[in-house]
Amino acid sequence: MQVLRKLLFPISVVYGLIVFLRNRCYDIGIFSSKSFNTRTICVGNLSVGGTGKTPMIEFLVKSLHHDYQLAILSRGYKRKSNGFLLSTDKTSVEDLGDEPFQLKSKFPKVMVAVDADRSNGIEQLEQIVKPDVILLDDAFQHRRVRPGYSILLTAYNNMYVNDWYLPTGDLRDSKREARRANIIVVTKCPKNLSISERNKIVDRINLKEHQKILFSCLSYNKDLKGVRVNLAVLKDKKVTLVTGIANPVPLVDFLLEEGLTFDHMKFNDHHFFTEQEINVLKGKECILTTEKDYVRLKSRLTNLHYIEVSHQFIGNDKEVLEEALKQFMTTNS
Numbered sequence: 001m002q003v004l005r006k007l008l009f010p011i012s013v014v015y016g017l018i019v020f021l022r023n024r025c026y027d028i029g030i031f032s033s034k035s036f037n038t039r040t041i042c043v044g045n046l047s048v049g050g051t052g053k054t055p056m057i058e059f060l061v062k063s064l065h066h067d068y069q070l071a072i073l074s075r076g077y078k079r080k081s082n083g084f085l086l087s088t089d090k091t092s093v094e095d096l097g098d099e100p101f102q103l104k105s106k107f108p109k110v111m112v113a114v115d116a117d118r119s120n121g122i123e124q125l126e127q128i129v130k131p132d133v134i135l136l137d138d139a140f141q142h143r144r145v146r147p148g149y150s151i152l153l154t155a156y157n158n159m160y161v162n163d164w165y166l167p168t169g170d171l172r173d174s175k176r177e178a179r180r181a182n183i184i185v186v187t188k189c190p191k192n193l194s195i196s197e198r199n200k201i202v203d204r205i206n207l208k209e210h211q212k213i214l215f216s217c218l219s220y221n222k223d224l225k226g227v228r229v230n231l232a233v234l235k236d237k238k239v240t241l242v243t244g245i246a247n248p249v250p251l252v253d254f255l256l257e258e259g260l261t262f263d264h265m266k267f268n269d270h271h272f273f274t275e276q277e278i279n280v281l282k283g284k285e286c287i288l289t290t291e292k293d294y295v296r297l298k299s300r301l302t303n304l305h306y307i308e309v310s311h312q313f314i315g316n317d318k319e320v321l322e323e324a325l326k327q328f329m330t331t332n333s
Contacts, residue, residue: 011167012165012167019173022143023177034144034146037126038132038133039329040122040148041060042136042151043057043139044139044151046160046173046177047154047155047158047160051154051188052155052188052216052311053137054103055218056187057072057135060325061103068133069131069133070111071110072110072112072113072134072135073125073139074097074113075097075114075115075139076116080094083115084121085114085115093295097114098292098293099137117144122136140173140181141177150183153185156190159186160175178205181211182212182328183324186214188217188250193314198314215317216317217314218250219309220251221307221309225291226304226306227305231260231307234260234288240262242265242281244268244271244290244292248290251309252264255288265281278297285303288306288307
């Protein structure tokens with residue numbers, strides 16, 4: 001695969017040129033970006049693959065929902081519906097998409113909508129819901145919308161500053177666009193990340209004056225949900241790990257560190273399981289999966305456990321982010 005990616009380098013150069021021209025058209029006003037009266041907070045990245053966007057949206061919901069009426073707007077990747085859709089208690093995971101459905105299931109009082117056209121989605125939410133703030137999930141590259149505040153995520157082991165355009169690398173947008181972020185969060189860091197290593201990353205990223213950089217690692221909840229048991233109980237069982245996420249390596253490493261023995265059935269990100277695959281899974285003694293996969297499997301399997309993941313900020317970075325959010329909300333009221 002790595003050899004193939006290198007052979008496709010000329011295509012990545014063309015892709016990079018297209019990305020540059022598109023962004024340039026927005027910069028000089030040939031393409032227009034729209035701002036909205038409703039406060040908007042964008043969470044996104046510059047690359048394909050998992051950087052922890054959904055856990056970050058969850059963090060924002062937990063930080064803001066006590067004081068503000070929230071709405072979440074996502075694309076609803078691989079959903080089986082079209083256009084704008086506002087979720088209800090009858091909306092299926094197929095219609096909404098797995099990540100928006102996960103968010104709606106976890107925060108039933110928060111309005112969750114999907115629309116590939118983020119500008120139209122915001123307009124619809126302003127008319128129907130009238131929220132205090134709209135959280136834009138995976139919208140950093142959607143320049144038709146000019147968000148009020150932007151949080152850019154980049155994974156520690158594949159930071160955008162070290163990456164290259166698709167298909168040779170994982171970048172779907174220009175590194176230069178990082179300048180539009182208010183906060184850059186380096187996610188999936190080692191828990192023992194040293195101050196000197198953090199300083200090296202700060203120097204490498206070269207922040208603008210208006211930016212802050214934060215660091216977080218993944219935190220897995222050992223109290224499993226679905227069929228509720230502690231993770232330690234699974235050490236005595238024949239476990240099958242089922243993942244349909246962009247990068248299952250951090251989860252696999254965590255489970256191995258916890259002394260778990262398991263078979264791993266790995267599927268593509270946002271995978272919708274076929275009847276044949278479900279029949280295979282029904283023959284497994286014990287299934288452990290991610291929260292995102294659980295919402296696609298829970299109605300079709302029993303003896304199904306899922307593990308929650310969240311961002312654990314390093315040092316006092318959690319307080320720094322909460323204070324930045326507070327300032328944005330109060331100065332844009």
